[in-house]
Amino acid sequence: MKYEDILIKGVKVKEDSAKFFKNNKLKGKKLDQLFHTEHDKAFAKIDCLDCANCCKTTSPIFRDIDIKRISKNLKTSEKNFISNYLHLDEDKDYVLNSSPCAFLDQDNNKCNIYEVRPLACRDYPHTNRKNMHQIMDLTQKNLDVCPAVIEIVDKIVNNS
Numbered sequence: 001m002k003y004e005d006i007l008i009k010g011v012k013v014k015e016d017s018a019k020f021f022k023n024n025k026l027k028g029k030k031l032d033q034l035f036h037t038e039h040d041k042a043f044a045k046i047d048c049l050d051c052a053n054c055c056k057t058t059s060p061i062f063r064d065i066d067i068k069r070i071s072k073n074l075k076t077s078e079k080n081f082i083s084n085y086l087h088l089d090e091d092k093d094y095v096l097n098s099s100p101c102a103f104l105d106q107d108n109n110k111c112n113i114y115e116v117r118p119l120a121c122r123d124y125p126h127t128n129r130k131n132m133h134q135i136m137d138l139t140q141k142n143l144d145v146c147p148a149v150i151e152i153v154d155k156i157v158n159n160s
Helices: 003-023 028-045 053-057 064-074 078-085 119-123 132-142 147-159
Strands: 086-088 094-096
Touching: 003 132, 003 147, 028 132, 028 147, 064 078, 064 119, 078 086, 132 147
Parallel strands: none
Antiparallel strands: 086 094
């Protein structure tokens, strides 16, 4: 199945999972274990470099430490980095000015700042975290973006 097809399937998965997680009492270690198991299975099949939809359509949050690290790597001041690439969103978080990400090499879907990328990018799509029940709203949003999240959530909903 192509990643585009998986993203289309995500609309139904999103509806089903919203109902499932609202009515299901899965929490704690059991929910974490389900996510972690399906995370490993999904990423054994899905190659982010073939997709890069997250880099093409969304922005990570840039924390102060991310800005410092990336600015240093780019040999520019933090002020210049912010003025060239970032703005404050409605939650007062720094995010990219536009999509796709300015650091995405669209010829090969590789990140030009991969070694110093923001923590939010390092952790994306956040499906192997502890306390998954605390980020289920974020997981629901990521169903619009990430084929791996769609596959993970679909397996949990349909196998639990």
